[in-house]
Amino acid sequence: MVSRVIPVDPFDLVIFGGTGDLARRKILPGLFRRFCAGQMGAESRIIGAARTDLNTQSYRDFAKDAVREFEPGGAKNAKHLKGFLELLDYVVVDAKGTQGWSDLTKAVRDDVIRAYYFSVGPSLFDDLAERLHKHKLDCPGCRIVVEKPFGHDLASAQELNQIIAKYFDEHQIYRIDHYLGKETVQNLMAIRFGNMLFEPLWNSQYIDHIQLTVAEEVGVGGRGEYYDRSGAMRDMLQNHLMQLLCLIAMEPPAKFNPDAVRDEKLKVIRALDEVAPDDVVRGQYEAAHDQAGFREQVGNPDSTTESFVAMRAHISNWRWAGTPFYLRTGKRLRERASEIAVVFKDAPHSIFDVEAGVHRNILTIKLQPNEGIELGVTIKEPGPGGMRLVDVPLDMTFAEALGPEEADFPDAYERLIMDVIRGNQTLFMRGDEVEAAWAWTDPIIAGWQERGEAPLPYASGSSGPDDALMLMHRDGRRWREIKA
Numbered sequence: 001m002v003s004r005v006i007p008v009d010p011f012d013l014v015i016f017g018g019t020g021d022l023a024r025r026k027i028l029p030g031l032f033r034r035f036c037a038g039q040m041g042a043e044s045r046i047i048g049a050a051r052t053d054l055n056t057q058s059y060r061d062f063a064k065d066a067v068r069e070f071e072p073g074g075a076k077n078a079k080h081l082k083g084f085l086e087l088l089d090y091v092v093v094d095a096k097g098t099q100g101w102s103d104l105t106k107a108v109r110d111d112v113i114r115a116y117y118f119s120v121g122p123s124l125f126d127d128l129a130e131r132l133h134k135h136k137l138d139c140p141g142c143r144i145v146v147e148k149p150f151g152h153d154l155a156s157a158q159e160l161n162q163i164i165a166k167y168f169d170e171h172q173i174y175r176i177d178h179y180l181g182k183e184t185v186q187n188l189m190a191i192r193f194g195n196m197l198f199e200p201l202w203n204s205q206y207i208d209h210i211q212l213t214v215a216e217e218v219g220v221g222g223r224g225e226y227y228d229r230s231g232a233m234r235d236m237l238q239n240h241l242m243q244l245l246c247l248i249a250m251e252p253p254a255k256f257n258p259d260a261v262r263d264e265k266l267k268v269i270r271a272l273d274e275v276a277p278d279d280v281v282r283g284q285y286e287a288a289h290d291q292a293g294f295r296e297q298v299g300n301p302d303s304t305t306e307s308f309v310a311m312r313a314h315i316s317n318w319r320w321a322g323t324p325f326y327l328r329t330g331k332r333l334r335e336r337a338s339e340i341a342v343v344f345k346d347a348p349h350s351i352f353d354v355e356a357g358v359h360r361n362i363l364t365i366k367l368q369p370n371e372g373i374e375l376g377v378t379i380k381e382p383g384p385g386g387m388r389l390v391d392v393p394l395d396m397t398f399a400e401a402l403g404p405e406e407a408d409f410p411d412a413y414e415r416l417i418m419d420v421i422r423g424n425q426t427l428f429m430r431g432d433e434v435e436a437a438w439a440w441t442d443p444i445i446a447g448w449q450e451r452g453e454a455p456l457p458y459a460s461g462s463s464g465p466d467d468a469l470m471l472m473h474r475d476g477r478r479w480r481e482i483k484a
Contacts, residue, residue: 018048181412
């Protein structure tokens with residue numbers, strides 16, 4: 001099987017914060033991979049814009065080092081790397097001042113697609129948008145890409161949306177969440193809506209419960225100051241897990257187009273019930289061996305910020321009434337693994353002498369580190385020992401099923417940036433969607449603060465606090481073991 005790479009039209013992509021960590025680690029290496037794949041041609045240009053005092057050549061050197069460090073094939077592909085670097089330009093720009101804006105005006109072209117990537121903190125969104133407008137750089141066909149966090153709560157998210165909306169229409173705004181660029185996340189829609197096998201069973205009549213897990217081995221690292229202000233709820237659950245929940249639970253859109261898909265996702269968020277206090281567990285990892293604990297890493301000995309959160313959620317609609325969704329995410333857990341597990345109910349009547357719930361069909365969508373889909377089915381164990389049942393996986397690990405070349409998927413940022421250039425907003429959050437997610441999340445956080453609840457300690461390298469296990473055990477269920 002040979003995948004088709006469809007080239008995009010020529011474009012100018014301006015990366016504000018072009019010398020920052022995100023540009024170095026993700027954006028520039030990702031664009032290089034798209035260049036190597038033939039998806040962007042020599043007519044396109046990438047313009048770094050930042051306060052750092054560089055010129056075009058020194059910025060190309062910066063990009064070359066980034067590609068060699070974060071793209072394994074970059075150093076070996078000298079011909080492609082030389083061609084890619086020739087696409088790069090650089091302008092010194094002061095987001096809060098006047099320096100460089102006239103130079104940027106001269107650098108961009110009027111006859112190609114134009115996109116502005118705000119790879120900066122939200123505090124600069126207003127300044128950048130205002131200056132783009134002032135210098136007549138906000139053309140009707142222009143697109144802007146804004147990075148998370150999209151606010152800290154509902155009020156700040158509304159303020160950010162209002163700031164950007166002063167200068168850009170909603171169809172021009174691309175709120176990027178890299179989780180939605182993962183191949184398997186997009187495959188959720190293909191699995192559900194492209195296979196008659198699953199969609200008739202995708203409801204509370206046949207599904208017992210659904211588990212969403214995003215587990216990380218690492219701690220907060222160098223993000224301590226930020227993480228102490230946000231925590232796992234704001235940093236991961238409110239956006240990444242919320243998006244996975246929406247894709248799992250949404251109704252079939254009338255058409256596969258951006259607004260139809262996002263309309264159905266919004267309906268899911270608005271149908272979420274309030275979460276009771278005893279349906280949420282917060283945790284904070286402790287020091288272990290030579291690794292510092294959360295409080296040491298964030299530099300706050302009295303921190304009550306969570307590095308782990310687990311909850312049971314319910315969606316009040318006809319499809320999902322009575323089916324719980326269990327969500328958990330955390331740092332310093334046993335393994336780095338992200339998956340969605342759809343656990344089907346037992347057969348109405350078993351002719352075999354087995355305990356209920358022992359043998360169940362489970363559809364597992366693995367997001368990382370090895371993307372793939374696995375369906376657990378029950379068969380007779382081979383041999384003459386009678387009717388002994390055993391569970392086996394129907395496993396489609398992409399690297400095995402499609403071959404190593406086909407399974408070498410574009411990084412999430414690569415895919416999403418190309419979607420920006422194409423003008424496809426399907427995998428980007430709409431403003432009302434962001435606000436609805438915060439409207440559901442804020443009362444949960446406010447409840448913790450009002451009750452003065454501190455997160456429960458858990459050992460680094462564990463599965464999180466014991467109370468998170470009880471969240472499932474009291475329902476007669478259990479979490480799937482975290483494993484890569």
